[in-house]
Amino acid sequence: xxxxxxxxLVTTASFAGLAGTVQAQxxxxxxxxxxxxxxxxxESRDAPFFVxxxxxxxxxxxxxxxxxxxxxxxxxxxxxxAISQGAKLILLTSADANLIAGGLAAAQAANVPVVLYDHDxxxxxxxxxxxxxSLAVGQAQGKRAAELINTMAKSPxxxxxxxxxxxxxxxxQYEKGxxxxxxxxxxxxxxTVVCEQYTQNWDPTLAQSFAEDCLTKNxxxxxxxxxxxxxxxxxxxxxxxxxGFKPGDxxxxxxxxxxxxxxxxxxxxxxxxxxxxxxxxEATEAAKVVSSILDGKGVPKNLVNGTVNNxxxxxxAILLPVENITKDNLGDVVKKGVWSWKEICQGIESTxxxxxNM
Numbered sequence: 001x002x003x004x005x006x007x008x009l010v011t012t013a014s015f016a017g018l019a020g021t022v023q024a025q026x027x028x029x030x031x032x033x034x035x036x037x038x039x040x041x042x043e044s045r046d047a048p049f050f051v052x053x054x055x056x057x058x059x060x061x062x063x064x065x066x067x068x069x070x071x072x073x074x075x076x077x078x079x080x081x082a083i084s085q086g087a088k089l090i091l092l093t094s095a096d097a098n099l100i101a102g103g104l105a106a107a108q109a110a111n112v113p114v115v116l117y118d119h120d121x122x123x124x125x126x127x128x129x130x131x132x133x134s135l136a137v138g139q140a141q142g143k144r145a146a147e148l149i150n151t152m153a154k155s156p157x158x159x160x161x162x163x164x165x166x167x168x169x170x171x172x173q174y175e176k177g178x179x180x181x182x183x184x185x186x187x188x189x190x191x192t193v194v195c196e197q198y199t200q201n202w203d204p205t206l207a208q209s210f211a212e213d214c215l216t217k218n219x220x221x222x223x224x225x226x227x228x229x230x231x232x233x234x235x236x237x238x239x240x241x242x243x244g245f246k247p248g249d250x251x252x253x254x255x256x257x258x259x260x261x262x263x264x265x266x267x268x269x270x271x272x273x274x275x276x277x278x279x280x281x282e283a284t285e286a287a288k289v290v291s292s293i294l295d296g297k298g299v300p301k302n303l304v305n306g307t308v309n310n311x312x313x314x315x316x317a318i319l320l321p322v323e324n325i326t327k328d329n330l331g332d333v334v335k336k337g338v339w340s341w342k343e344i345c346q347g348i349e350s351t352x353x354x355x356x357n358m
Contacts (some may be wrong), residue, residue, distance in 0.1 A: 027062040030054070030290060031082040035095040035119060036070035038203050039231055041257050041279060042093060043067065046117070049283035050091070057291045061088075070201045072099035079103035083110045089290055090114045094121040096201070097168045104312075113293055116315065117286050120169035120308060126315045128299045129308045130286040132277045133319040134170045138177020138228075140275050140324045141254045145226050146181035148251050148272060149191060156192040157185075157223045160214045162207050162236060162254075164228040166198035169308055174228045178254070182226070194218050199232055207235025208242075215243055227254035230262035230274055237270045258325055258333055263344045266327055267353045276323045278336060285318050327353055 032050055034042045047065045054063055064082070068075035075095045082090055083106060090107055094100045097120045104124020107114045114121075116129040149157050159182075164171035185191040195214035199207050207227065215222055220243070227233035233255040240250055247269035255262050255274030265271035285303065292300045299316050307314040325333060330353060333339050345354035 027060050028088045028294065029062045029064055029082075029086060030089050030091060030294075031064045031066065031078075031085075031087045032091045032117075033075060033078055033082070033093065034065065034067040035075070035093045036201055037067060038070060038201060038205075039229070039257075041259060042118075045279045046093075046283055049280045050287055053284045053287035054290065057287055058294065061294070068095040070095055070203075072096040075100070076103045076106075080106055083107065083112055087112050088294060091117050091286060091290060092119075092121060092126075093117045094119045096165070097122050100124070101312075115286065115289055115293070116308075116310075118170075118282065120310055122167075122169075122311050124310070124312050126310065126313075127293060128289050128304070129310075129315045129317045130282060130289060131170070131308070131317060131319065132282065132322050133306075134173035135177045136319075137170075137256055137275050137277075137322050138174035139180060140177070140322060141174065141226070141228070141256070141273075142178035142181035144273050144324055144326075145178065145224065145253050146185060148253060149185055149224060152223065154223070155190055157190060158194045158218065158221055159191050159224045159226060160211065160222050160236075161193055161196035162210055162225060162227045162232040163196065163198045164232065165200060165202050169310070171198070171228065174256075178226065178228075194222060199228075199235075202229060202231050204231040204235040204238070207232040208238045209235075211236040211239035212242060215239060222250065224251040224253065227252070227256075229254075229256040230259045230271075233271050233274070234262060234265070237265050240270070258338060260339050260343050260346075263325070263330065263333065263339060264346075264348050266325065266330060267344060267351045268348055269327070273324055273326045276325045276333060276336075276338065277320070278338060280338070282320055285320065289318065331357065 051063050066078050072095045100121040101123030108125045113127045116126045225236035236252045253272040258274045258276040262274045303318045304316045306317040306319045308317045341357045
């Protein structure tokens, strides 16, 4: 299925525009609650992929997609509204992992199972957590950053670290994984961290402001920007563009999600890498878990390969693999069917990688 979600459903409306999912008011309802619009993948990729997968597995299930717009209180109301509408299950990507306990408690009291999707949710019951291996993501980011830093003749290399939303399980794991490779360089004097900050709600505009301030504070003398997803790295790229730098002047690394915008930056040389998370795989695995629970079979044991502690319980986790994408293996995203060369190269057809592959 291609195309963007054409209607953002924030009340009781159904996500009815995709492939005839909604057929009757008496059908069982599954609510997919999205966190925000700043991380564009959730609306443009995850939700359509999940709807498509559910259509194949349970065509008589109504999928209702809603977006909290980055507002935890709105998401709390959406959970309560889903319960009142007779939700059979809630697939939840939390707007703020640390402010979702009330929503989890409400779902538990109503005997509505919750499956966590991508983001964690602290302080309440969840049946399962479908997520890419967050530690592996951080390790891939840190390893790549260390490789780039070690090629630089200067010492110390001045690094700015732009982290994710503070307090999230994912952010903590990304930081832990990155530190396995970056901290030894700091200890050895090869790296000096000149700026570092968490990014509320993963907002790219906040990441850009931080990167701009860091460049200004250091008189432009920042060698490497290490982010945690394509929004934070994209903010760094935007800051470099706004201050007149050119591709290759600075290193921007630590991307994640392999958004088409980030891959264009990779092709142009603005951004070094992005960790590929095949969102169709994630959405499909989530659909398998949801379908099994709705069938009364619980979480499929053959899918569970770890746990995520959310300060309430060790939640059974379906941890998915990741792959680092650079200009050298950009074609892997095309081979996997994530994006086409036409999509990646739109507007940047003159770059070498696009001229070679178009």
